[in-house]
Amino acid sequence: MFYIIILGLLLRLTNIVKPEGFWNDEYVSWYVSSFPLFKGFWQEVVKQCHMPLYYLYIKPFANCSDTVLRLTSVLPGVIAIPVMYLAGKEYSKKAGYFAAIITSVLSFLVYYSQEVRFYSLLFLFSALSLLFTIKYLRKNDWQSLAGYIVSNILILSTHIIGALYVFFSFLYVVIKKKKFSIVLILMFITIIAFLKLPVNFLRMMPASQWWGNFSYTNILFLFSDYFSPILTNNVNAPPVFFYNKSLALWLTVPTLIALAGMAAGIRRGLALVAAGTVLALSVAASMGILVFITKYSIEILPILILFVALGFDRMKRTGIILLSLFVICHLGAYFTPHYVTKLKRYEGHKIVGDILNKQNSQNILFTYYEPDRFYRYANVDNKKLLYISKSNRHIYKDNPAEILSEIPAGESVSVVFLDSVSFFDDKFISANKNNPKIPEMFLTFSEVKNSLIKRLDKDFTDYEVSRGGYWTVIRAVRKI
Numbered sequence: 284m285f286y287i288i289i290l291g292l293l294l295r296l297t298n299i300v301k302p303e304g305f306w307n308d309e310y311v312s313w314y315v316s317s318f319p320l321f322k323g324f325w326q327e328v329v330k331q332c333h334m335p336l337y338y339l340y341i342k343p344f345a346n347c348s349d350t351v352l353r354l355t356s357v358l359p360g361v362i363a364i365p366v367m368y369l370a371g372k373e374y375s376k377k378a379g380y381f382a383a384i385i386t387s388v389l390s391f392l393v394y395y396s397q398e399v400r401f402y403s404l405l406f407l408f409s410a411l412s413l414l415f416t417i418k419y420l421r422k423n424d425w426q427s428l429a430g431y432i433v434s435n436i437l438i439l440s441t442h443i444i445g446a447l448y449v450f451f452s453f454l455y456v457v458i459k460k461k462k463f464s465i466v467l468i469l470m471f472i473t474i475i476a477f478l479k480l481p482v483n484f485l486r487m488m489p490a491s492q493w494w495g496n497f498s499y500t501n502i503l504f505l506f507s508d509y510f511s512p513i514l515t516n517n518v519n520a521p522p523v524f525f526y527n528k529s530l531a532l533w534l535t536v537p538t539l540i541a542l543a544g545m546a547a548g549i550r551r552g553l554a555l556v557a558a559g560t561v562l563a564l565s566v567a568a569s570m571g572i573l574v575f576i577t578k579y580s581i582e583i584l585p586i587l588i589l590f591v592a593l594g595f596d597r598m599k600r601t602g603i604i605l606l607s608l609f610v611i612c613h614l615g616a617y618f619t620p621h622y623v624t625k626l627k628r629y630e631g632h633k634i635v636g637d638i639l640n641k642q643n644s645q646n647i648l649f650t651y652y653e654p655d656r657f658y659r660y661a662n663v664d665n666k667k668l669l670y671i672s673k674s675n676r677h678i679y680k681d682n683p684a685e686i687l688s689e690i691p692a693g694e695s696v697s698v699v700f701l702d703s704v705s706f707f708d709d710k711f712i713s714a715n716k717n718n719p720k721i722p723e724m725f726l727t728f729s730e731v732k733n734s735l736i737k738r739l740d741k742d743f744t745d746y747e748v749s750r751g752g753y754w755t756v757i758r759a760v761r762k763i
Contacts, residue, residue, distance in 0.1 A: 284368060284383060291364045291387035294617070295357045295396040298624040300350050303752060304633025304660055307652070309399040312338065313352060313659065317345040336440040337401035349633075352399045359407040360396030366407065367585060370414040371592045373421065381592035381606055386410075388613040389588070390512040394623035395578065401441050402578050408437040409448070410585040413553075416452060420459050431456070438582060444564070448582035451559035455552050496720075497568035500524050501575040505561070507534045508577040509584055510541035510591075510609075512616030514623055516577045530621065537612040540605050541591050547602075548593030557583040629752035635699055636660025638749045642758040644697040646690050650735070651701045651728050676727050683731040684738035692763045696743070698735055703753040705732040 305313060315331060315338045318324040324342070328335045341355050367386040372379030386392060395402040415430035435452065438445040503524045504516040513533045515521065525531050560583050568575035595602030616622050639647060639661045647654070647663065649670040654663065669686055671679050679686060690696045707715075707729035715721045736757070739746070743759035750756075 284365060284380075287368075287380070287383050287387050288361060288364050291393075292357070292361050294388065294393045294624070295360050297617070299353050299357070299397055301353070301397075301628055301631065302633070303628040303631025304349060304636065305399060306628045306630040306632065307656065310632050310656055310659065312341060312399045312401075313345060314655065316342040333401065333443050334440050336437065337404060340401075340404060341399070349399075353397050356398055356400070356403040357396050360392055360403040363392070363403075363407040363410045366410040366414060367588060370410060370417060370585065370589055373414070373417045374593055375596055378589075378592045378596040381595050381602075382588055384606065384610060385588050385591060388610050389510070390613055390616065390623045391509050391514060391577070391584070394514055394626070395581075397624060402581050405438065405442050405445065406581055406584060408434055408441060409582040412438060412449075412452065412582075413585040413589065416456060416553075420456065423460075442582070444579055445582055447563045448556070448560045448580075451556045451563075454559075455556050459552060496571075497565065497575050498522065501568065502561075502565070505575075505577050505580065506542065507538045509587060511535070511537045512613050512623065513621060514577075514626070516575075518576065519574060533612070533616060533619075533621065537609050540609045540612075541587075544591035544594030544598070544602065544605060545587060546594065547597050548590045548595070550590065550593070553586045553589070557586045627752065630701070630703065630754075631752060632657055633660045634751040635754050635756060638751060638754070638756045639663075639697055639699070642695075642697045642747065642749070642756065644695040644758055646694060646696040648686065648690075648696055648698045648735075650699060650731055651704055652699075657699075671731055673724065676731070679731070680727075683734040687735065687738050687742065687761075690761045692761050695745075695758060695760045697756055697758045698739065700732050700735075700755045700757075701728070701753060702755055705729045709733055 304310075311331065315324070315327045318327050320342070324338070325335075328338055331338075341352060344352055344355055364383050364386050368379040368383035370379070371382030392403070392406060395406070411430065411434035415427050415434055418424075419427035419431045435449045438449055498520075500520050500522065501516065504520045507524075508514050508516050511534050513530050515526070515534075525534070561580055564573065564575060564580055567573040573579070595606045598605065617624075636657055637660065639657070644666070646667045646669065647661075649657070649668070649672070651672060653670050653672045653674070654668040657663070667689075669689060671683055671686060687696070704725055705728040707725060709730075712726055712730050712733075715726065739757060739759050743761050745758075745760040747758040748755065749758070
């Protein structure tokens with residue numbers, strides 16, 4: 284186990300320094316945690332769509348470097364390895380080792396062990412939930428019941444959609460036990476109370492998750508993201524599974540190996556917990572309420588890993604061969620540019636911060652994001668900050684370029700564009716204004732970008748265009 288844990292640690296430490304800085308979700312994690320506990324912290328937590336535990340977890344490190352904050356995700360990612368060993372060991376020692384090895388090398392878990400978000404911590408809580416579910420159903424002791432309750436409360440306190448997983452897990456335990464206890468009744472009441480939160484959350488999701496549609500490929504990418512070294516559905520899945528033929532083998536071979544193990548080791552009751560969670564998310568996604576992203580269902584991953592480990596154990600020598608091939612696929616991917624720790628954060632905010640600090644304009648106009656998204660990296664002291672964001676875009680709907688009238692003659696301005704949401708030309712915008720298949724946000728911020736650039740061309744001089752990742756920053760001086 285020592286060597287398995289060390290392997291997992293080393294994989295999670297490789298390329299942990301990200302020169303692009305935090306991307307939006309990571310930045311939000313830091314931004315919320317940076318507020319004083321009783322002077323703004325809880326007000327910021329309420330504005331978020333997830334529960335407060337993770338923000339409290341990273342709060343002691345809010346003033347630390349990006350790398351230290353990433354290490355807070357490495358820690359639970361490594362601890363989860365022996366926890367998965369213990370879950371597998373409930374069936375056999377060999378299954379425990381197999382589960383630990385898979386957890387150690389799994390690229391999906393390596394990736395989220397470097398992201399300043401709650402998913403690595405959530406996987407640990409989910410692994411604990413699985414462990415204590417198995418132990419409680421087998422031993423019926425109060426220690427296992429306490430572990431089951433605490434681990435599920437930790438999930439509920441971290442991930443708002445986690446209430447769906449906890450609900451199906453609770454149903455499985457009750458049906459398996461065939462009896463209620465006072466503790467289980469209290470937990471049922473707690474779950475029902477928590478379920479109100481994801482219901483309200485799902486009602487507001489269309490306003491915040493507007494960029495993708497659900498299709499069968501989401502389910503395919505669910506398994507390939509979990510078990511292949513290629514992560515595709517981090518934000519939104521392509522419309523076809525084989526979107527890149529050069530990646531086809533990396534996508535399919537380890538995924539098929541894992542599915543073979545899963546088929547041999549599946550346990551019906553736990554499978555229903557996983558299937559119920561995925562079905563609920565799929566229904567929400569098909570209704571346009573939610574974008575189906577693999578990480579949203581990370582609570583079921585410990586169950587799937589356990590099935591694979593049990594299947595390999597059951598297949599004996601063939602299982603060892605398949606496990607070896609699976610590990611080789613993930614470790615082999617390390618030597619390719621596609622490995623998860625080498626992926627660039629093209630929306631990293633440090634890219635913008637470095638450009639703005641170099642341009643040193645007197646005024647800064649942000650589009651799509653508001654100024655506070657860049658405070659960690661950009662020196663904005665004594666600068667006038669303007670913005671056209673998701674929250675106030677309707678104010679500038681008729682004439683976005685009018686905001687440039689606020690720049691005094693002779694003064695410089697840096698205008699920040701996020702290219703990944705503003706890439707349509709005027710002709711396309713005009714032809715698709717009422718097309719429901721084109722997200723309104725793409726149309727709006729493409730129009731904002733085009734309008735601002737036209738005004739800059741007309742009323743400003745001394746152009747300087749800087750690009751990095753998915754960002755374009757234009758510096759210009761208003762004509763006198």
